[in-house]
Each structure stands twice: as structure tokens, then as C-alpha cells.
Amino acid sequence: MKALLHAEKAGIEGLSYGELTEVNPGPGEVRVRLKTAGLNHRDLFILHRHKPTDPPLVVGSDGAGVIDAVGDGVVGVEVGDEVMINPGLGWKEVSDxxxxxxxxxxLPDHGTFAEQIIVPAENAVAKPAHLSWEEAGVLSLAALTAYRALFTRGKVRSGMNVFIPGIGGGVATFLLQFAKAAGAKVYVTSRSQEKREKALQLGAEAALASNEDWEQALAGVKMDLVIESVGAATINKSLKQLRRGGTIVTFGSSTGDTVEINLRDFFYGQYNLLGSTMGSGEEYKNMIEFITEHKIKPVLDQMYQLEDFTDAFKRLEEAKQLGKIGFYVG
Structure with missing residues (x-):
């Protein structure tokens, strides 16, 4: 089968499009013939975490396709089922x-940038009927990350003010759509006018430029919940937008991991700072039910043929995307 393999060199230079031996599913597993797959920032990180001396690896965490083989003992799914891949392995119930x-x-096992993938049967989840193959293939990792950060950790409720610095990526666009569907008022920021305009089309109350005075632009509006992924460049500005007793949930740090905050301001403000990553199988199920009920779809940036991987990876690396980047893989 055709696959995108990483080997011998770190970074994008180590990727090559070629052949991989087809294998059969073991007990409790299914094989999915993939139609589409989604590109995530995680894939960029994997290109450096996966060492050149390690065996070749198929990267990719998101995908959707049709089950074409099942292993012994599999129940609940069968050949011909249209499914999406839940990329989380071994996290079943909601937990801290x-x-x-x-x-x-x-990583460490082969991913979705190939014509086929073998996963535990529980990780092949029925594709919602309202999603196209392109939409289904790019959804899972970003949508699950957004769902846990917003609902499980952030406890979003109708009527809340929610602030999302750095709109434009896959998780951020899901956060905006999810929060709006939950009845919250959503405020966003971006360096890009195009991304700010798209956020307003998706229902944001206001879309601020990254370099403007947010306090002045918001004219006294304070946030109940901030979902942060930008990191060092925005964390202190975000704190200033938070109401006393409000909550910041962080799931990323694209501009740096180390930050300084004024602890006295923090504890007098009675603020809450929570971390979040990915989510459980239970949260994935709840997320699928939520997007089905509200007919939520991912914001698609561009789809590429898998052999055109270099252009796709560079677009993500340069933060030019608005929403999700995907591949046609089968």
C-alpha cells in the first residue's frame, strides 16, 4: 500500500512517499481502508521526536474510511462500516x-498517512452522516482537544463570555463553533484580517487584532473562560481579560513554554489555571453526539494529495492555514 514514511532524517526532509507492506488485523483490531486524513501540529512535532535511527514510521493521527477487515473477537463493527479514527489509544473513561x-x-505505532491503518475496534467510530469524507478525515484530534478543554475542563455554560486568542487553527475554530453551540458569547484574536473576518462569519462577537490593546477594544467586557494555546506571547494579556474568579484552560504553547505571571495578582483575582490535552473515548463519544446534534463541521482550509505532502506540511508550519488541512489518501 502507498504510505508517507518518516525515516533517516529529522523534520520534513525525512518524509518520503512510497510503499509499505499490507498487514492483517489481530484479535480485537480492525483494518480501515482510509479515504482521507488530517494534518495536525502534532505531526510537525513527531518529525523531530521520531529519531532518524528509529524504524520508518507512518505519521498522522486523523483519518476516515471504510472497514475492510476485522480480527478475531471483534463485535459492534463490521466490514463495510464507514468510520472515523479516534486517535487516542488506551484512554477510555473521562478522568483527571x-x-x-x-x-x-x-507514534509509536503507524498512523493515518497511508492507504490503510489497523486500530483497536473501539477506535473505529461511526462517521456522522452530515460529514463529508473530507470533513470526517480532519476532525478527530482537534475536535476532541477542543471538546475536553471547553466542556470537561472549562465547564462552559450558556451565557458565558469565552475568549480564544489565536483563532485560525483547527482546535481554535472548533472551540469557537462548540462554544457558540453551547450558548456562549465568543471573542477571538488573530494577526490575520482574513482569519478575523472568518471568525465573525462563524459567530464571534468580536475579533481583535493580536497587536491591539485588548482591554480598550473590549471596553470593559470581562471573560468567564479563556482557552489558551498561544503561550508566552499572550498569557498575561489573556489574564487581564479574565473576570475575578474566572478560568484559563491551556492546551498549547506555540510561542514558548516558559511564562512569568504576577502571583499576587493571580491569587487576589481568585483565578483558575487548568491544563488540558486530547481526551478520552468517553469524551470522544460525547463530542460526536454534540457535533451531530448541532450539525457542526470542521472549517476546511485545503485538501492535498498525499504525494504533495511537502506543500501541506509547509503551509501548516508557516501558520498560513485557516481551519484544517487534509489529505486524500485512498
Whole structure:
């Protein structure tokens, strides 16, 4: 089968499009013939975490396709089922943190940038009928990350003010859509006028430029919940937008991991700071029910043929995307 393999060199230079031996599912597993797959920032990180001396690896965590083989003991799914891949392996129920042994599709085992993938049967989840193959293939990792950050950790409720710095990526666009569907008022920021305009089309109350005075632009509006993924460049500006007793949930740090905050301001403000990553199988199920009820679809940026991987990876690396980047893989 055709696959995108990473080997011998770190970064994008180590990727090559070629052949991989087809294998059969073992007990409790299914094989999915993939139609589409989604590109995530995680895939960029994997290109450096996966060492050149390691065996070749198929990267990719998101995908959708049709089950074409099942292993012994599999119940609940069968050949011909249209499914999406839940990329979280070994995290079944909602919990404070992932269990020991939790992994994500695409490292250490082969991922979705191939014509086929073998996963545990429980990770092949029925594709909602309202999603196209392109939409289904790019949804899972970003949507699950957004769902846990917003609902499980952030406890979003109708009427809340929610602030999302750095709109434009896959998780952020899901956060906006999810929060709106939950009845919240959503405020966003971006360096890009195009991304700000798209956020307004998706229902944001206001879309601020990254370099403007947010306090002045918001004219006294304070936030109940901030969902942060930008990191060092925005964390203190975000704190200033938070009401006393409000909550910041962070799931990323694209501009740096180390920050300084004024602890006295923090504890007098009675603020809450929570971390979040990915989510459990239970949260994935709840997320699928939520997007089905509200007919939510991912914002699609561009779809590429898998052999055109270099253009796709560079577009993500340069943060030019608005929403999700995907591949046609089968």
C-alpha cells in the first residue's frame, strides 16, 4: 500500500512517499481502508521526536474510511462500516489525566498517512452522516482537544463570555463553533484580517487584532473562560481579560513554554489555571453526539494529495492555514 514514511532524517526532509507492506488485523483490531486524513501540529512535532535511527514510521493521527477487515473477537463493527479514527489509544473513561500507557495514533505505532491503518475496534467510530469524507478525515484530534478543554475542563455554560486568542487553527475554530453551540458569547484574536473576518462569519462577537490593546477594544467586557494555546506571547494579556474568579484552560504553547505571571495578582483575582490535552473515548463519544446534534463541521482550509505532502506540511508550519488541512489518501 502507498504510505508517507518518516525515516533517516529529522523534520520534513525525512518524509518520503512510497510503499509499505499490507498487514492483517489481530484479535480485537480492525483494518480501515482510509479515504482521507488530517494534518495536525502534532505531526510537525513527531518529525523531530521520531529519531532518524528509529524504524520508518507512518505519521498522522486523523483519518476516515471504510472497514475492510476485522480480527478475531471483534463485535459492534463490521466490514463495510464507514468510520472515523479516534486517535487516542488506551484512554477510555473521562478522568483527571490520561492513564499510564496512553498513546496517540502516529507514534509509536503507524498512523493515518497511508492507504490503510489497523486500530483497536473501539477506535473505529461511526462517521456522522452530515460529514463529508473530507470533513470526517480532519476532525478527530482537534475536535476532541477542543471538546475536553471547553466542556470537561472549562465547564462552559450558556451565557458565558469565552475568549480564544489565536483563532485560525483547527482546535481554535472548533472551540469557537462548540462554544457558540453551547450558548456562549465568543471573542477571538488573530494577526490575520482574513482569519478575523472568518471568525465573525462563524459567530464571534468580536475579533481583535493580536497587536491591539485588548482591554480598550473590549471596553470593559470581562471573560468567564479563556482557552489558551498561544503561550508566552499572550498569557498575561489573556489574564487581564479574565473576570475575578474566572478560568484559563491551556492546551498549547506555540510561542514558548516558559511564562512569568504576577502571583499576587493571580491569587487576589481568585483565578483558575487548568491544563488540558486530547481526551478520552468517553469524551470522544460525547463530542460526536454534540457535533451531530448541532450539525457542526470542521472549517476546511485545503485538501492535498498525499504525494504533495511537502506543500501541506509547509503551509501548516508557516501558520498560513485557516481551519484544517487534509489529505486524500485512498
Amino acid at each position: 489525566v490520561p492513564p499510564e500507557g496512553f498513546e496517540i495514533v502516529g
